[in-house]
Amino acid sequence: xxxxxxxxxxxxxxxxxxxxxxxxxxxxxxxxxxxxxxxxxxxxxxxxxxxxxxxxxxxxxxxxxxxxxxxxxxxxxxxxxxxxxxxxxxxxxxxxxxxxxxxxxxxxxxxxxxxxxxxxxxxxxxxxxxxxxxxxxxxxxxxxxxxxxxxxxxxxxxxxxxxxxxxxxxxxxxxxxxxxxxxxxxxxxxxxxxxxxxxxxxxxxxxxxxxxxxxxxxxxxxxxxxxxxxxxxxxxxxxxxxxxxxxxxxxxxxxxxxxxxxxxxxxxxxxxxxxxxxxxxxxxxxxxxxxxxxxxxxxxxxxxxxxxxxxxxxxxxxxxxxxxxxxxxxxxxxxxxxxxxxxxxxxxxxxxxxxxxxxxxxxxxxxxxxxxxxxxxxxxxxxxxxxxxxxxxxxxxxxxxxxxxxxxxxxxxxxxxxxxxxxxxxxxxxxxxxxxxxxxxxxxxxxxxxxxxxxxxxxxxxxxxxxxxxxxxxxxxxxxxxxxxxxxxxxxxxxxxxxxxxxxxxxxxxxxxxxxxxxxxxxxxxxxxxxxxxxxxxxxxxxxxxxxxxxxxxxxxxxxxxxxxxxxxxxxxxxxxxxxxxxxxxxxxxxxxxxxxxxxxxxxxxxxxxxxxxxxxxxxxxxxxxxxxxxxxxxxxxxxxxxxxxxxxxxxxxxxxxxxxxxxxxxxxxxxxxxxxxxxxxxxxxxxxxxxxxxxxxxxxxxxxxxxxxxxxxxxxxxxxxxxxxxxxxxxxxxx
Numbered sequence: 001x002x003x004x005x006x007x008x009x010x011x012x013x014x015x016x017x018x019x020x021x022x023x024x025x026x027x028x029x030x031x032x033x034x035x036x037x038x039x040x041x042x043x044x045x046x047x048x049x050x051x052x053x054x055x056x057x058x059x060x061x062x063x064x065x066x067x068x069x070x071x072x073x074x075x076x077x078x079x080x081x082x083x084x085x086x087x088x089x090x091x092x093x094x095x096x097x098x099x100x101x102x103x104x105x106x107x108x109x110x111x112x113x114x115x116x117x118x119x120x121x122x123x124x125x126x127x128x129x130x131x132x133x134x135x136x137x138x139x140x141x142x143x144x145x146x147x148x149x150x151x152x153x154x155x156x157x158x159x160x161x162x163x164x165x166x167x168x169x170x171x172x173x174x175x176x177x178x179x180x181x182x183x184x185x186x187x188x189x190x191x192x193x194x195x196x197x198x199x200x201x202x203x204x205x206x207x208x209x210x211x212x213x214x215x216x217x218x219x220x221x222x223x224x225x226x227x228x229x230x231x232x233x234x235x236x237x238x239x240x241x242x243x244x245x246x247x248x249x250x251x252x253x254x255x256x257x258x259x260x261x262x263x264x265x266x267x268x269x270x271x272x273x274x275x276x277x278x279x280x281x282x283x284x285x286x287x288x289x290x291x292x293x294x295x296x297x298x299x300x301x302x303x304x305x306x307x308x309x310x311x312x313x314x315x316x317x318x319x320x321x322x323x324x325x326x327x328x329x330x331x332x333x334x335x336x337x338x339x340x341x342x343x344x345x346x347x348x349x350x351x352x353x354x355x356x357x358x359x360x361x362x363x364x365x366x367x368x369x370x371x372x373x374x375x376x377x378x379x380x381x382x383x384x385x386x387x388x389x390x391x392x393x394x395x396x397x398x399x400x401x402x403x404x405x406x407x408x409x410x411x412x413x414x415x416x417x418x419x420x421x422x423x424x425x426x427x428x429x430x431x432x433x434x435x436x437x438x439x440x441x442x443x444x445x446x447x448x449x450x451x452x453x454x455x456x457x458x459x460x461x462x463x464x465x466x467x468x469x470x471x472x473x474x475x476x477x478x479x480x481x482x483x484x485x486x487x488x489x490x491x492x493x494x495x496x497x498x499x500x501x502x503x504x505x506x507x508x509x510x511x512x513x514x515x516x517x518x519x520x521x522x523x524x525x526x527x528x529x530x531x532x533x534x535x536x537x538x539x540x541x542x543x544x545x546x547x548x549x550x551x552x553x554x555x556x557x558x559x560x561x562x563x564x565x566x567x568x569x570x571x572x573x574x575x576x577x578x579x580x581x582x583x584x585x586x587x588x589x590x591x592x593x594x595x596x597x598x599x600x601x602x603x604x605x606x607x608x609x610x611x612x613x614x615x616x617x618x619x620x621x622x623x624x625x626x627x628x629x630x631x632x633x634x635x636x637x638x639x640x641x642x643x644x645x646x647x648x649x650x651x652x653x654x655x656x657x658x659x660x661x662x663x664x665x666x667x668x669x670x671x672x673x674x675x676x677x678x679x680x681x682x683x684x685x686x687x688x689x690x691x692x693x694x695x696x697x698x699x700x701x702x703x704x705x706x707x708x709x710x711x712x713x714x715x716x717x718x719x720x721x722x723x724x725x726x727x728x729x730x731x732x733x734x735x736x
Contacts, residue, residue, distance in 0.1 A: 010037035016369055023363050031349065031357050034301045035364055038267035039274060042533055045368035048499040049531045052512050057520040062488060063527055068279070069191055070111040070263055071181070072527025074489045076553055078446045079185025083117040086178040086491040086549050088532035093175040096234040097142025101175050102150035103237040106309050108179040109156065110263035113246050114312065116190040116253045117181025120429055121159040121441055122151050124177050125454050125493070125547040128163070129170030131410055131731035139173055140732065147177070148421040153239035154246070157430050158422035160439030162454045163415045171537025176493040178549045180452065185445055190253055193279035194260035195315040201273070201284055201339035202321065204328055205245050205311040207294035211236050213305045237309040245310050248331040257324040261314040270304045272313040274347055278365035283346040286339035300351045315341055374502045378510035382463045382582065382596045388658035390583055390597065394590050395661050400713035402665070403637060404723050406630050409589050413727020431557045437625065438483050442557050449554035451485040456547040459585050461511070463594040465544055467580060469511030470600045471669065473518040474609070475626065476550040481609045482624040482672050483560050484617035485552030487522055492529040492548045497541025499533050507544045515546060521606035524550065554617070561616055561624040564642040568703035570622060571679045572646060574632070575672045575686070576695045577608040581657070584667035585629045600669060604693070611689040612672060618685060623675035633664040633709065635673060640707045640717045641724055647708040648700030675702060
């Protein structure tokens with residue numbers, strides 16, 4: 001095999017090959033090729049993004065663990081802490097949707113219980129292509145099946161989620177999984193950086209097979225048409241095995257038998273061993289022939305690169321190994337000593353007594369290539385000189401006709417088919433589930449509420465990467481705030497296209513910098529996350545999609561404002577902190593170009609969010625909702641879908657926004673609808689917190705069976721319900 005063939009197989013560039021020669025003082029040999037291929041891949045090294053990730057606001061007094069660990073951990077006070085993280089499984093899910101999505105769930109769960117936290121919630125952020133695109137029904141069906149089958153079997157509830165559709169995802173779907181785990185008072189946080197010389201290196205969990213070999217490097221490149229042939233690089237998961245692994249690992253941690261621990265995720269044993277050694281500043285001796293295997297004839301290279309699921313690598317003191325092994329045997333799991341921690345910084349790999357590699361782990365981990373990919377300063381292109389310049393092609397169509405069309409669209413209708421397949425209540429801690437705008441857990445010791453919302457509206461990103469990046473943080477934080485939650489911290493999953501294209505790298509940098517500004521203004525640090533690049537098929541990139549998960553805390557789970565109208569006679573108000581107004585999702589559905597006026601001010605928006613946290617905790621506020629997709633009228637319609645109608649007046653809104661379409665369906669960042677039985681108390685509270693640039697408007701009164709906008713339209717709520725519930729069947733007739 002000539003050199004160029006070898007470089008192609010191991011996905012190593014000519015420039016990187018030269019660097020390998022420099023650091024080793026010679027060409028790579030034997031399994032060294034596999035080591036560099038895996039740990040210098042984009043997926044493991046973050047070589048295109050690392051220089052920009054350092055810009056994130058990532059620490060405050062609540063943060064206990066952040067980047068560099070399996071998951072971030074924050075202090076909730078009262079002895080309670082929470083670990084959470086979000087990761088992508090995009091490439092595997094496109095190739096093999098059931099197993100790709102399932103193992104994405106399994107992998108993110110392991111990141112959580114590796115820290116010593118019991119997993120208590122899952123969430124997912126999904127982006128699919130046009131419903132009629134090739135294979136899309138198969139992909140949607142498979143991804144939802146994979147997520148539900150794994151999560152339901154392992155016994156962790158699906159708390160919340162978000163599902164988007166756009167043709168940019170026709171060739172690359174996005175499957176992002178989030179897991180959240182809880183530390184009870186007195187429980188320890190475990191890390192991967194505590195290995196010390198003399199400790200045993202122990203392999204636990206399922207046996208190693210050939211599945212997932214070269215999975216990390218596969219996830220670091222673009223697709224070509226027909227790349228479903230890469231199925232052998234997709235891992236195969238077993239949720240029942242995962243459940244055993246959760247219980248056994250938490251048991252040995254509780255008994256103090258573990259010193260350091262890491263999940264075998266991307267790049268498998270290679271990543272776990274070299275990263276643990278590098279972080280701790282130690283060396284490992286590892287005997288690969290002692291790794292439990294299920295495929296006879298498996299080679300050392302395959303053992304190193306296998307991404308077989310449900311496996312962990314840990315270190316323990318030799319005196320504790322018998323007790324540790326006994327626990328894993330009780331759960332019918334392997335626990336095998338495959339090496340020792342040694343002084344010095346060298347990882348020595350042996351195969352039947354022969355040393356096949358010896359390397360400083362920092363060469364592979366800390367000294368992986370870092371690229372300064374070309375990018376340009378961000379320049380907004382969406383801006384119109386005034387609100388009047390935001391035009392609509394369907395301006396003359398009846399508002400009610402457009403509303404019914406939008407609610408029947410896959411982008412605007414209900415996603416019940418998706419979330420009803422998930423077990424959302426197992427474990428008994430779920431207070432609000434996927435059917436509501438905020439996922440809420442009851443904290444078992446303090447009885448406080450822990451809220452979770454996912455963010456990133458891809459259509460805002462298509463308007464502008466900087467404004468979309470800010471919105472990916474601001475919108476979910478505001479959704480938490482209006483329910484009385486204080487946003488605390490964030491995890492993210494940065495899904496972008498080919499970083500070698502300057503225009504894509506420009507979007508990446510703009511989004512990251514904007515997200516960091518918003519995080520710092522809100523004092524919500526980014527404590528964990530993932531970057532997924534090369535989401536590209538042929539020459540087509542996905543919409544740049546920085547998905548987020550925002551966690552918030554509330555003093556009590558009682559009297560949380562509802563998402564929907566609740567009581568006849570209650571009054572409805574609109575609270576506005578107007579910064580950016582644009583034509584939004586409505587424009588895309590009707591084929592108009594996205595356009596807007598204004599821009600987000602992160603500091604002012606943070607003040608508004610803080611004010612909404614205070615307001616959302618008041619007993620006189622009975623329902624709240626952030627105005628989102630399809631603007632004010634679309635949000636009023638969604639608040640009516642539980643059966644309670646409302647009668648509102650737009651007042652001078654049409655004149656202020658220069659068009660009926662903008663007034664009804666345009667999206668103003670940011671507006672909040674509030675229902676209250678005591679308007680005087682609301683107005684008094686508002687006057688004590690408001691700024692001059694904020695406004696409040698009385699919209700109308702809750703009641704009846706209709707949604708009525710005075711002088712414009714009136715429609716039965718039952719008609720709106722039919723539109724919303726029929727959207728899925730209308731677009732996906734073939735789904736099971």
